[in-house]
Amino acid sequence: MNNMNRSALAGLVFVGIGAVLLLDNLRVIPWQVSYYLLQWENILIALGLILVITGDNNKPGYILIGLGVVFSLEEWLDVDVDFWDLWPVALIVLGAYIITRTRKTDHELNYRDQESINDVIEDTAIFGGGDKVITSENFQGGTLTAICGGSNIDLTQSKLADGKHVIDVFYLFGGSKIRVPQDWTIHLQTTGIFGGMSDKRKFIDSNSDPKKELYIKGVAIFGGSEITN
DSSP: OOOHHHHHHHHHHHHHHHHHHHHTTTOSHHHHHHHHHHHHHHHHHHHHHHHHTTTHHHHHHHHHHHHHHHHHHHHHTTOOOOOHHHHHHHHHHHHHHHHHHHHHHHHTTSOOOHHHHHSSEEEEEEEOHHHHHHOSSOOOOOEEEESOOOOEEEEEEEEEEEEEEEEEEEEESSSSEEETTTEEEEEEEEEEESSSSEEEOSSOOOOOOOTTTEEEEEEEEEEEEEEEE
């Protein structure tokens, strides 16, 4: 889905929420309607559906839907379960997501030789972080994970390989700063939930090679990142 359609969908969500709140304030609709539609569990489900429908970042979308459904079971099934009895589910889902991303990366690396492995960045910062300088002559993307932490990633001494490459990011109460060369063509396709990514590059070379592109995809929840040069 293109950016215009994503923006239109996000706009429709805000219009819908505003309309429900307005009608509720005017006592036009039963209070039960706004009560159930605006419960935080249902908002999680709605956010997840948006991510899935747009076709980007499907995994985070399914995670949000799953969390919303789990925390709604008490009311849906009329089961006497306290919220704090279920919060560890969030850790289980988070851990499963990280494992899935790691296994996917390992599977891809099995098809690369030892030299090309050095052309991929894999950085995980949990309750900490650091500085990392990449000096690859044939950079091919990778993954960045930051949970309550973050790292400084310096790619200014690297050269981007031919073709399209992806850095998959996942930020939760954390983030990173990514420095890139001026002549790289970069596309941001991240989803921010109370967070996000920003492009703060001051100098961009208009003569960049169109055959070399770097896509930064993923999700930032209560966190984010910035790209500089």
